[in-house]
Amino acid sequence: MIALYLFIALCCSALAFGVKQRWASVLAVLAFLSTQLGLNYYAWEHLNQNDSIYFSFDALGFIFTSVLSIISLPVFYNSYRMLEHQTGEWPDKRKASLYTAALIVLVAVLTSVYFADNYGILWVLIEVSTIALAALIYFYRTKLALEATWKYIFLSSIGISLVLISLLFLNVAMHRDSGASLHISAVLQNAKNLDPLWLKVAFALMVTGLSTKMGVFPFHTVGIDATMVAPHPVNVLMSTALKNAGFVAVFRLYQAVMQTSIADWASHVLLLVGLISIALAATQTQRTQNLNRMLGYSGLEHVGLALVALSLGPIGFYAAVFHLVLHSFAKAGLFLQMGQVNQIYDHHFPEKNAAYFHSNPIGSLVVLLGYIGIMALPPSGLFSTELMIFSQLAAQKQWWVLVLVLFLMTIVLLTLGRQVMNMLYGIKAQIKTDVAVVKVDALEIIAQVTILGLMIYIGFNPPIFLVDLLNQACVR
Amino acid sequence: MLLLLAFGLTLVYMGIADRVRRLIDMLILQGVLLFGMAIVQLHHIEVLNLVFILLETLVVKAVVLPLFLLRVKKKNEISRVSTTAVSGFSKGLWMAVIIAFSFTAGHLLHESSDAIQAKYFSVGIAAILTGIMLIVKHDKVLTHLMGYLVLENGIFLLTLAVGGEMPIIVNGAILLDIVLAVLVLGLIINRLSTNFGGTALSHLSELKD
Known part of the structure; x- marks a missing residue:
C-alpha cells in the first residue's frame, strides 16, 4: 500500500x-x-x-x-x-x-x-x-x-x-x-x-x-x-x-x-543530548531577536525534553511521544500565524513588529495562545506532558536533572515571553500605527485556532483510542 | 593490500596538498582504487549489485564527479584549498595522528570482533577522518565538498570491511546521495561565487542570532 x-x-x-x-x-x-x-x-x-x-x-x-x-x-x-x-x-x-x-x-x-x-x-x-x-x-x-x-x-x-x-x-x-x-x-x-x-x-x-x-x-x-x-x-x-x-x-x-546490557549507557547519552539541547535553547534565545529563530530554539528545547523523557525508560516513552504530538500542534499553529506576521511586516523581528495587536487582533490572539501552548502554561496540553516528565524525574530521584531542566525552561519562558509581548504590545506602537489593519484570511485563522484547540483538548482529555495507541507505541 | 596501501597514500597526500587540482587528481585515483578493491572483495555478491557498485566507483567516483569538480574549479577560478596558508607541518601532524588513531582503533575492534577486516576498517576510518579534517581545517567550500567525497569513500571502505552487502535500493540511494549532493552543492558554489564574490566560508556567515 x-x-x-x-x-x-x-x-x-x-x-x-x-x-x-x-x-x-x-x-x-x-x-x-x-x-x-x-x-x-x-x-x-x-x-x-x-x-x-x-x-x-x-x-x-x-x-x-x-x-x-x-x-x-x-x-x-x-x-x-x-x-x-x-x-x-x-x-x-x-x-x-x-x-x-x-x-x-x-x-x-x-x-x-x-x-x-x-x-x-x-x-x-x-x-x-x-x-x-x-x-x-x-x-x-x-x-x-x-x-x-x-x-x-x-x-x-x-x-x-x-x-x-x-x-x-x-x-x-x-x-x-x-x-x-x-x-x-x-x-x-x-x-x-x-x-x-x-x-x-x-x-x-x-x-x-x-x-x-x-x-x-x-x-x-x-x-x-x-x-x-x-x-x-x-x-x-x-x-x-x-x-x-x-x-x-x-x-x-x-x-x-x-533490551541489552547497554541500556543505561544509552539512557545517559539521551539524557546528556537532551540537557545540552535545553541549555543551548536557554542561552541562544537570549541572543536572537528573530522570532523564527526563537521558535526554532523552542523546538530544540522541546525535543531535548522528549529525549530526557526517553532516558527515563519505558515509563517516560509515553510522555515523550505524547509531548511531541502536542508540540507539533502548538508549533504548527504558531508558525502558520508567522505567515500572517510576514504578510503584514515582511520580517520577523519582534521589536519591529510591535503593535501587532493593532494590525491583526485575531492573529495576535493566536500568537498569544500559541505562546501559552509552547511554553506549557495551563491550559496548554504540553503542561500535562511536562508534568508527567517532571513527576517521573522526581519519582526516580533525579533531582539535579529536574532542577536544571526547570531552571533552563524558565529562562526560555521569560525570554520568549518578553519578545512575544514586545511584538504584541510593543512600545513602538505609536510609530507603527501607519501599518494598516489588515483583513486576514478567515480559513487560515480557523485552521490555526483548531490546531491549537486540539493541542489543548487532547492534552487534558486524551481520547481512549489515543491513550491505547500511545501505550502500544511504547511497548513494541 | 597494495590497493589499500595506495589508497592510504592518497589520503596522506590529500591531507597535506595545497592545490585543488591535486585533490581532484587524488579523488580520481581513489575512485579507480575503490573499483579495484570492489572487484577483489565483492566478487561473490549478486551480479546486478556488483555491476552497480563497479559503475558507481569507476564511472561516478573516478570520472563524473571529478570532471564536474574540475568545471566548478575552473568556472570559479579556485586554485588553492584555503584562503589562508595552513602550515604543512601542522597538516602532516594531523595526518599522522589520524593514521595512528585509525590503525589503533581498527586493531582494537578487530580483537573484540572478528566480523570486520581490520585493514579495510582502519583505512576506511582514516578516510572518514581525513574528509572531516579537510572540512574543518580549510575555509573554501569546494574543499569542503571534496572532504565530503573523501568521507563517502571512507564509508565505502567500511562496507567492504564489515563484508556487508546492502540491498541494491540502498546502494542506489547512496549513489543518488553522493551525486545529488555534489551536483547541487557544486551549483550552489557557482551561485555563491556570483552572489558573494567568492567561495570562502567567511562569506557564509550572515545567518546568525
Whole structure:
C-alpha cells in the first residue's frame, strides 16, 4: 500500500512540476491530500500489520502520520495563499510548481519514514527528505536562502553519512552480513544477541547523524538557520513532522537498545543530548531577536525534553511521544500565524513588529495562545506532558536533572515571553500605527485556532483510542 | 593490500596538498582504487549489485564527479584549498595522528570482533577522518565538498570491511546521495561565487542570532 501511496505522490508531484499551471498544482495537491487521508484510514484499519517487507502499520507510525495529515491540510492551504501573495497572479510558474512538487514529496517521504520497518529504507527516505527540503528552503532565492540551503544540504549529508555508518555497525552488531538484518523488527527480536560494543557505536552515530533531523545537539543549527529563511509552511513541517521523523528513527533503535546490557549507557547519552539541547535553547534565545529563530530554539528545547523523557525508560516513552504530538500542534499553529506576521511586516523581528495587536487582533490572539501552548502554561496540553516528565524525574530521584531542566525552561519562558509581548504590545506602537489593519484570511485563522484547540483538548482529555495507541507505541 | 596501501597514500597526500587540482587528481585515483578493491572483495555478491557498485566507483567516483569538480574549479577560478596558508607541518601532524588513531582503533575492534577486516576498517576510518579534517581545517567550500567525497569513500571502505552487502535500493540511494549532493552543492558554489564574490566560508556567515 505504501508503495502505491509513494507512486501516487510521485505522480502528483510530477503533475505539479511538469505542467506548471495553477490548476495542475491545485489538482495535484487535492489528489495527494486525498491519498494521504486515505492512507491514514487504511493504516488505522490495518494497524499492527505489515505492509510489504519494508513497511509496517504500527501505532507509533500511525500516531505521527495522523499528526502530519492534520497539519498538512493547513500547510498546503497556506502554501497556496503564500504563493498567490508572493507571486501575485501566480506568474512565477516555475518557482511555484517546484515548491508544490517538493512539498508533496516531503510529506510523502516523512509519512513513509514513520511506517518504515527497515533501517535501509528509512535511511533512503530521510535522504530524499533532505533533497526535497533543500528545494523548499531555497524558495526565496535570496543570499540568505542560498547560505541556508548550502548549510542544510552539506551538514545533512554529513549527518546522513553518519547514519549510514551506524547502519553498517548495526549490521556487525547483528553478527550477520545479510541486508535482511536491517529490518527493524528483526533488530528488536534479536536485541538480546546484539554485540554491545558495536551497538554502542551504532547508537551514538545514529543519534548524532539524526540530530540534523531532530533538531537537537550537535547539529541543531542547521535546522534553525533554515527556519530563518524558509517559507512559513515549510517551517511548520521542519519544526514538527521532520523532528518527529528523526525522533521515530532514534526511538526505534532505542527500543532495541533498552533490551541489552547497554541500556543505561544509552539512557545517559539521551539524557546528556537532551540537557545540552535545553541549555543551548536557554542561552541562544537570549541572543536572537528573530522570532523564527526563537521558535526554532523552542523546538530544540522541546525535543531535548522528549529525549530526557526517553532516558527515563519505558515509563517516560509515553510522555515523550505524547509531548511531541502536542508540540507539533502548538508549533504548527504558531508558525502558520508567522505567515500572517510576514504578510503584514515582511520580517520577523519582534521589536519591529510591535503593535501587532493593532494590525491583526485575531492573529495576535493566536500568537498569544500559541505562546501559552509552547511554553506549557495551563491550559496548554504540553503542561500535562511536562508534568508527567517532571513527576517521573522526581519519582526516580533525579533531582539535579529536574532542577536544571526547570531552571533552563524558565529562562526560555521569560525570554520568549518578553519578545512575544514586545511584538504584541510593543512600545513602538505609536510609530507603527501607519501599518494598516489588515483583513486576514478567515480559513487560515480557523485552521490555526483548531490546531491549537486540539493541542489543548487532547492534552487534558486524551481520547481512549489515543491513550491505547500511545501505550502500544511504547511497548513494541 | 597494495590497493589499500595506495589508497592510504592518497589520503596522506590529500591531507597535506595545497592545490585543488591535486585533490581532484587524488579523488580520481581513489575512485579507480575503490573499483579495484570492489572487484577483489565483492566478487561473490549478486551480479546486478556488483555491476552497480563497479559503475558507481569507476564511472561516478573516478570520472563524473571529478570532471564536474574540475568545471566548478575552473568556472570559479579556485586554485588553492584555503584562503589562508595552513602550515604543512601542522597538516602532516594531523595526518599522522589520524593514521595512528585509525590503525589503533581498527586493531582494537578487530580483537573484540572478528566480523570486520581490520585493514579495510582502519583505512576506511582514516578516510572518514581525513574528509572531516579537510572540512574543518580549510575555509573554501569546494574543499569542503571534496572532504565530503573523501568521507563517502571512507564509508565505502567500511562496507567492504564489515563484508556487508546492502540491498541494491540502498546502494542506489547512496549513489543518488553522493551525486545529488555534489551536483547541487557544486551549483550552489557557482551561485555563491556570483552572489558573494567568492567561495570562502567567511562569506557564509550572515545567518546568525
